[in-house]
Amino acid sequence: MRTGSENRIQTDPGDFLRYFLDTEFNGFGGALISIALVPEFGDQEFYAILPMADAVEPWVERHVMPYLHMVPPALDMTMKPEEAAHEVARYLAHDDAPVIVADWPDDIAYFCKLLVIGNGVIVDIGDIDFSFLRSPGFSPAANSKVPHNALHDARALRDFVLGGR
Secondary structure, eight states: OOOHHHHHHOOOTTTOOEEEEEEEESSTTOOEEEEEEEESSSSOOEEEEOOOOSOOOHHHHHHTGGGTTOSOGGGOOBOOHHHHHHHHHHHHTTOSSOEEEESSHHHHHHHHHHHEEETTEEOSOOOOEEEEOOOTTOOHHHHOSSTTOHHHHHHHHHHHHHTOO
8 A cells, every 4th residue: 555655756757656636615515616637757647627507606607617618628527517527437447556645625526526427426437546646836726827726736736746845
């Protein structure tokens, strides 16, 4: 079993690969709006926007919704939650030991909830380790090129972690 401290210092892509996670959601406890995974090495990123069923919270309407589509056109996709879950599984399928890294506990919770595709049923996905990093000095709002966009925030977290503290 790997510990969080091992994940932070690991740099050899042959052992395991970290994927930096960020999500946007409709206010605290609200529905998942978007999710992004950015690999430690390479440029094969994952991004999905989920359709909104509920009214959008005012803060989210001002600070998140205008930036949802500010991603490369090839990644700008809206998917139903079950479709997004299958796409996440496909995205991670090539990696025997992925480590999902997040700086906010809700990001991990939303990721895990997305994998549940029915009552007592999860998407067909392999083992995943999670690493929660308390990151003093890091703020997606300050470090991201497009704050409150899951893809840009995940990139910013990756750059912060790989660039040192």
